[in-house]
Each structure stands twice: as structure tokens, then as C-alpha cells.
Amino acid sequence: MTRGIPPGPPWLSKVLHGYGYRYTFPREAVLQALSDTREHLSAEDVYLIVHGRYPQIGLTTVYRALDLLVKIGVVVKFDFGDGRGRFELAFHPSAKGHHHHLVCTCCGRVVDYTDWLEKEKEFLQTTEKGLKQKYDFEITDHLIQFCGKCAECRNMTNKVKGGE
Amino acid sequence: MTRGIPPGPPWLSKVLHGYGYRYTFPREAVLQALSDTREHLSAEDVYLIVHGRYPQIGLTTVYRALDLLVKIGVVVKFDFGDGRGRFELAFHPSAKGHHHHLVCTCCGRVVDYTDWLEKEKEFLQTTEKGLKQKYDFEITDHLIQFCGKCAECRNMTNKVKGGE
DNA sequence: ATATCTGCAAAGACTTTGCATGAGA
DNA sequence: TCTCATGCAAAGTCTTTGCAGATAT
Numbered sequence: 001m002t003r004g005i006p007p008g009p010p011w012l013s014k015v016l017h018g019y020g021y022r023y024t025f026p027r028e029a030v031l032q033a034l035s036d037t038r039e040h041l042s043a044e045d046v047y048l049i050v051h052g053r054y055p056q057i058g059l060t061t062v063y064r065a066l067d068l069l070v071k072i073g074v075v076v077k078f079d080f081g082d083g084r085g086r087f088e089l090a091f092h093p094s095a096k097g098h099h100h101h102l103v104c105t106c107c108g109r110v111v112d113y114t115d116w117l118e119k120e121k122e123f124l125q126t127t128e129k130g131l132k133q134k135y136d137f138e139i140t141d142h143l144i145q146f147c148g149k150c151a152e153c154r155n156m157t158n159k160v161k162g163g164e
Numbered sequence: 165m166t167r168g169i170p171p172g173p174p175w176l177s178k179v180l181h182g183y184g185y186r187y188t189f190p191r192e193a194v195l196q197a198l199s200d201t202r203e204h205l206s207a208e209d210v211y212l213i214v215h216g217r218y219p220q221i222g223l224t225t226v227y228r229a230l231d232l233l234v235k236i237g238v239v240v241k242f243d244f245g246d247g248r249g250r251f252e253l254a255f256h257p258s259a260k261g262h263h264h265h266l267v268c269t270c271c272g273r274v275v276d277y278t279d280w281l282e283k284e285k286e287f288l289q290t291t292e293k294g295l296k297q298k299y300d301f302e303i304t305d306h307l308i309q310f311c312g313k314c315a316e317c318r319n320m321t322n323k324v325k326g327g328e
Numbered sequence: 329a330t331a332t333c334t335g336c337a338a339a340g341a342c343t344t345t346g347c348a349t350g351a352g353a
Numbered sequence: 354t355c356t357c358a359t360g361c362a363a364a365g366t367c368t369t370t371g372c373a374g375a376t377a378t
Contacts, residue, residue, distance in 0.1 A: 022332060022377050058335045079243045084367060102295055111299050116291045123287035127280045131266055135275050137312040144308055148301040186352055222360045
């Protein structure tokens with residue numbers, strides 16, 4: 001018996017089949033969870049959403065689905081240095097597109113930004129070309145991230161001197 | 165009884181005291197281990213070196229020493245996405261200085277590069293200034309890393325199709 | 329029909345914590 | 354001397370694995 005697929009065009013089905021994988025309910029549910037938010041969800045975050053909607057879906061399955069979605073390029077995994085992976089759609093429906101992260105080292109807040117990409121493109125082209133030539137690497141990806149302190153945390157800093 | 169401090173000018177002593185911490189043997193030993201290599205060591209790597217030289221030093225102490233050294237800015241912690249932290253000196257004696265990492269997604273090899281920093285500087289200045297203005301963040305750090313496939317792994321790819 | 333996927337529980341990898349002993353200033 | 358650091362063992366967190374039963378095609 002088919003359990004019924006959540007709303008939304010099952011383009012995931014085609015992608016999965018293209019790679020020889022099966023289109024399943026939990027995989028679609030995980031994709032939905034990531035589509036419904038702009039947040040950078042941890043595996044457990046995704047599990048809480050998915051399991052809240054469909055209690056039969058377990059944490060292991062969420063991990064496996066995320067792995068698979070990363071492998072086929074539908075989802076991107078990030079590391080903000082807090083010891084847990086963060087996931088987001090590679091191509092977010094809300095026109096999120098190409099973006100980078102600005103992480104507050106104090107409160108952990110993450111801002112997505114899409115500005116100054118021309119300058120970045122220039123930099124990337126130069127560097128990637130150079131890296132390829134000098135080190136004979138085929139560059140497939142880059143990771144650009146800025147860290148800093150958001151306004152709120154800067155204001156609070158006065159209270160907690162040298163705080164963690 | 166003092167256990168004796170490994171060779172090298174104990175400038176670490178001054179830095180630690182400056183922050184109100186004590187200058188201890190294991191802390192110096194961890195610093196030495198990081199000084200003696202250009203590699204990006206995991207906590208366990210550091211432990212193996214340190215414990216090999218001074219068997220009385222335990223893993224917990226290495227973790228705590230690394231944490232402390234990161235906190236006072238002597239050591240930098242990186243994340244190459246393999247689930248374990250990597251450590252290196254902030255200012256490496258072998259004139260390592262400012263550099264970035266080029267990671268092979270296939271074999272995990274890491275190349276440090278220091279090229280094309282002018283272009284990068286240009287990009288960083290523009291972006292950091294923009295981020296500060298638009299999002300009111302005080303930018304304290306950035307993370308730039310390239311991923312790709314090294315020559316060796318590209319040659320091997322022909323054998324293992326779609327391999328992990 | 330059958331190879332793949334799921335879910336539970338258990339194991340695994342890396343890191344942190346508790347506490348008594350030992351070392352630094 | 355007295356506080357901070359160490360080392361062992363145990364616990365904690367996030368993630369992966371094993372296996373029987375369920376599911377997609």
C-alpha cells in the first residue's frame with residue numbers, strides 16, 4: 001500500500017530515479033521539511049519536523065535521506081563549527097539561490113547574504129584558475145563564510161566580559 | 165618538582181600568564197607538536213605525538229590544552245567536514261602565515277596555499293565592509309576553502325565509478 | 329517478485345565532564 | 354600554601370550500522 005505522497009510536484013522522483021534510487025515517502029518528507037523553512041536545519045531539526053508530521057518516520061531514516069539528498073546534489077551540508085551538520089536545499093524555492101553565510105560567533109545566528117557576488121566571482125575565477133594550474137586540482141566547490149558579532153551580541157558584550 | 169620544559173623559547177609562558185593561565189608542561193608539549201609539523205592535526209594526532217614523547221600526558225589534557233590555545237589565539241581550529249576538528253598554529257614558525265586550504269574531496273589531502281592573496285584581499289575588503297554596513301555585523305574572521313579532486317584521484321576515478 | 333528502504337536498537341567516533349591527585353606561582 | 358591543571362574513567366552528543374520486516378517498481 002502506498003502511504004500517500006505529500007503535496008508538491010514530485011520532481012524528486014525523477015531525480016532519484018535518474019540516479020537509480022527509489023522515490024519514497026520519507027525522502028519526500030525530508031525534502032518538504034527543508035523546503036518549508038529558510039533555516040539551516042540540523043539532522044535533528046529535520047527529524048523533529050518530519051516526525052511531527054509523520055510519526056512513523058525515524059531519525060535514522062532522516063539521516064539516511066539527508067545523506068542521499070546531499071549525494072545527488074539536491075541538498076547541501078554545511079558545518080558551522082558547532083559539531084553538527086546543517087542542511088539546506090541546494091536550490092531553494094524561495095529564490096534563495098547562490099548565497100553565503102554570515103555567522104555570529106556569539107549567539108550562533110546565521111544570516112544568508114547574496115550581495116557583492118560580482119566581486120566574489122572575480123576573486124573565485126582568478127583563484128580557481130590559479131589553483132588548478134599550480135596544484136593540478138579540479139576545483140569542484142568552494143566554501144566562503146564570514147564570522148563576526150551581530151549588533152545584539154555586541155551590545156551584550158559589555159555585561160559579560162570575556163564570556164564564552 | 166618541575167618536569168622540565170621541552171626546548172624552545174617559552175614565549176607561551178608569557179602569553180598564558182597574560183591571560184591568567186598557568187604555563188604547564190603539557191601545554192608546551194602540545195604547542196611543540198603543532199610547531200613540528202606542517203600537517204593539520206586532529207586532536208588524536210596531537211595526542212599520539214605528545215603521548216609518544218611524554219607518555220604521562222593523556223588525551224583529555226590534549227583536548228583541554230588545544231581548547232585553551234585556541235581561546236588565546238595561539239592555535240586555530242578548522243573543520244574539514246570529516247567530523248573531527250583540525251588544529252594548526254595561528255602563526256607557524258615555518259613562515260606559514262596567512263593561508264587557505266584546498267581539500268581533495270576524494271582522498272582528503274589538504275594543500276595549503278598562499279597565492280592570489282591580493283585578489284582575495286580586494287574581495288574581502290569589499291565584502292566585509294558591505295556586510296558590516298548592511299547587516300551590522302562586526303566581522304572578525306572569514307573562512308575560505310576550496311574543494312576539488314587532486315590529480316591522483318582523478319586518475320583513479322576511472323576505476324571506481326560513482327565510488328563513495 | 330525482489331532488491332531496496334525503513335525503523336528500532338545497539339554500536340561507533342569524537343569530545344566533554346567529574347573528581348581525586350599533583351603541579352605551578 | 355592554595356588554586357589551578359592533570360589524568361583516568363565515565364558520560365555525552367551526534368552519527369552510523371545491523372537486521373528483520375515493509376515498500377517501490
